[in-house]
Amino acid sequence: MEKRNTIQKQLVLDAVHKLANHPTADAVYDMVSAAHPNISKATVYRNLTGMSEEGKLRHIHMPNGADRFDHCLTPHNHIECTICGGVADAPQITPELLDEQAAKETGFTEVTHDVVFYGVCPNCQSNA
Amino acid sequence: MEKRNTIQKQLVLDAVHKLANHPTADAVYDMVSAAHPNISKATVYRNLTGMSEEGKLRHIHMPNGADRFDHCLTPHNHIECTICGGVADAPQITPELLDEQAAKETGFTEVTHDVVFYGVCPNCQSNA
DNA sequence: TCTTTAATAAAATTATATATCAATAAATAG
DNA sequence: CTATTTATTGATATATAATTTTATTAAAGA
Numbered sequence: 001m002e003k004r005n006t007i008q009k010q011l012v013l014d015a016v017h018k019l020a021n022h023p024t025a026d027a028v029y030d031m032v033s034a035a036h037p038n039i040s041k042a043t044v045y046r047n048l049t050g051m052s053e054e055g056k057l058r059h060i061h062m063p064n065g066a067d068r069f070d071h072c073l074t075p076h077n078h079i080e081c082t083i084c085g086g087v088a089d090a091p092q093i094t095p096e097l098l099d100e101q102a103a104k105e106t107g108f109t110e111v112t113h114d115v116v117f118y119g120v121c122p123n124c125q126s127n128a
Numbered sequence: 129m130e131k132r133n134t135i136q137k138q139l140v141l142d143a144v145h146k147l148a149n150h151p152t153a154d155a156v157y158d159m160v161s162a163a164h165p166n167i168s169k170a171t172v173y174r175n176l177t178g179m180s181e182e183g184k185l186r187h188i189h190m191p192n193g194a195d196r197f198d199h200c201l202t203p204h205n206h207i208e209c210t211i212c213g214g215v216a217d218a219p220q221i222t223p224e225l226l227d228e229q230a231a232k233e234t235g236f237t238e239v240t241h242d243v244v245f246y247g248v249c250p251n252c253q254s255n256a
Numbered sequence: 257t258c259t260t261t262a263a264t265a266a267a268a269t270t271a272t273a274t275a276t277c278a279a280t281a282a283a284t285a286g
Numbered sequence: 287c288t289a290t291t292t293a294t295t296g297a298t299a300t301a302t303a304a305t306t307t308t309a310t311t312a313a314a315g316a
Contacts, residue, residue: 061191108247119236
């Protein structure tokens with residue numbers, strides 16, 4: 001008796017898949033609580049971080065605002081629009097190289113990294 | 129009469145220089161308030177972000193904990209120890225290339241980025 | 257069905273950062 | 287040097303993101 005499948009956990013996972021576009025915990029809460037009004041925000045947070053640790057989701061730490069969660073598990077980066085705040089996928093760029101080089105030059109081991117790009121999204125470009 | 133030089137601003141700038149190792153706003157506040165007990169935390173935050181915008185300091189947005197501030201203005205990245213939480217300098221890696229490639233593949237313009245590395249620092253390696 | 261205990265709901269708490277606003281003091285003019 | 291202007295400050299309140307706490311609930315195995 002280790003892990004249990006709860007309705008709440010399933011609803012949270014479904015919401016991240018349905019929302020697709022890198023929702024924040026709050027956005028997930030909004031969607032889930034529409035169908036299941038009594039769900040607690042703490043439960044949403046717990047399940048999001050828990051399932052990220054299990055590898056069912058990806059936890060994206062945004063340097064500015066709230067963290068986001070991604071249903072897509074293949075390696076890639078993210079780009080945030082500096083105008084509307086929307087987050088899109090960005091290409092993954094030679095990550096092994098980055099980590100190796102940083103390890104060599106800093107003396108740190110087990111090196112990983114986060115990259116977040118910023119820019120103006122196509123939509124905000126045309127509305128300017 | 130535009131910008132004013134205040135004791136508080138000078139104390140904050142000095143503290144970031146003296147602390148050197150990428151202090152958080154809180155660490156700066158601790159040092160400054162030792163010499164100037166009445167200083168407000170809001171003033172420390174205001175001066176840190178203000179001087180970062182003026183280019184006198186660099187504001188490092190950390191994806192996890194509190195933001196940090198760097199007296200060193202030459203371009204480089206940072207690496208955070210996953211054990212002790214300390215932050216060290218990391219090499220800058222082909223940034224123009226990253227931004228260009230991300231812009232091309234996403235359709236975003238005016239692309240910049242943040243990179244933060246994570247790893248185990250030399251000190252935590254030997255204490256393991 | 258019963259038992260165990262992982263997971264939940266609700267509220268309080270922590271951490272980081274910003275906003276508000278009356279009071280203060282730095283820069284300049286006279 | 288003094289007066290004036292207003293940027294800056296201090297104190298507090300507020301905002302946002304996320305975690306902790308604790309009694310209760312319910313999932314899974316016996």
